[in-house]
Amino acid sequence: MSGDPGDPGWPDLEARRAGFERMYRTQPERFGGPASRFCEWALPVLSELVPSGRLLELGSGPGRDARRLARAGYEVRATDYARAAIERAQADPATPPNLRFEAVDAVAAVRGEDDSSLDVVYAHALYMMLPDSELSAVLRETHRALRPGGLHLFGVRSVTDPQASLGEEVAPDVRRRTDPPAGAVIAAPYRYFRPETIDRLTAQGFERARTDFRSDLHFWFIADRRP
Numbered sequence: 001m002s003g004d005p006g007d008p009g010w011p012d013l014e015a016r017r018a019g020f021e022r023m024y025r026t027q028p029e030r031f032g033g034p035a036s037r038f039c040e041w042a043l044p045v046l047s048e049l050v051p052s053g054r055l056l057e058l059g060s061g062p063g064r065d066a067r068r069l070a071r072a073g074y075e076v077r078a079t080d081y082a083r084a085a086i087e088r089a090q091a092d093p094a095t096p097p098n099l100r101f102e103a104v105d106a107v108a109a110v111r112g113e114d115d116s117s118l119d120v121v122y123a124h125a126l127y128m129m130l131p132d133s134e135l136s137a138v139l140r141e142t143h144r145a146l147r148p149g150g151l152h153l154f155g156v157r158s159v160t161d162p163q164a165s166l167g168e169e170v171a172p173d174v175r176r177r178t179d180p181p182a183g184a185v186i187a188a189p190y191r192y193f194r195p196e197t198i199d200r201l202t203a204q205g206f207e208r209a210r211t212d213f214r215s216d217l218h219f220w221f222i223a224d225r226r227p
């Protein structure tokens with residue numbers, strides 16, 4: 001399970017993907033149900049700043065948020081590297097024509113988009129699971145693929161989460177638990193975010209449009225705009 005040489009301690013993408021594959025095959029209800037709290041927060045931000053257009057979702061799971069975003073009128077391409085989640089989403093006969101699902105990893109998904117062709121890139125609860133090399137690539141490609149004025153919306157777990165003190169710290173704010181909680185995928189590292197680290201993501205060519213810290217969820221909700 002060796003990852004990118006620049007990402008010591010992270011299993012490679014295939015090993016991480018296999019973990020999620022197992023999770024969705026053994027727990028088919030995971031990430032089902034109504035849209036996330038992040039999505040409920042994002043909808044009014046979107047309707048004010050980018051009320052229509054093409055939206056790419058990264059790490060969509062079986063599509064609880066993608067369906068809500070498609071209902072709001074966006075042309076949604078929802079992507080996740082777990083085929084089991086995507087197959088479950090595609091099996092739903094109620095999928096509207098403005099929503100398509102694709103099994104592809106986050107870097108490849110955004111890399112596949114033309115320059116300045118997207119209005120929104122949306123990622124809820126994904127960036128904690130990406131090693132440095134993939135997170136940097138997603139940021140770079142998101143900046144390239146968004147049109148000027150387009151939005152990068154993401155929700156990430158905060159270092160204030162009590163879980164953030166468990167396990168071994170393998171890099172600053174990245175922890176690996178040897179006793180992952182029930183339902184966890186594999187003992188992969190997990191990244192927690194603080195305001196400074198989120199600011200560093202924004203500094204990759206974006207400007208902050210909205211920030212919200214949800215202390216009840218230990219989550220940051222962020223909307224960044226490509227100038």
Ligand SMILES: C[S@@+](CC[C@H](N)C(=O)[O-])C[C@H]1O[C@@H](n2cnc3c(N)ncnc32)[C@H](O)[C@@H]1O
Pocket residue numbers: 020031036058059060061062063064065079080081082085104105106107123124125126129130134
């Ligand atoms: C915590 S779940 C959140 C799912 C969805 N965003 C939601 O809120 O319902 C994280 C998802 O990210 C996917 N994922 C993790 N790493 C990924 C990667 N490198 N590329 C694509 N998907 C990834 C997992 O398969 C999983 O479905």
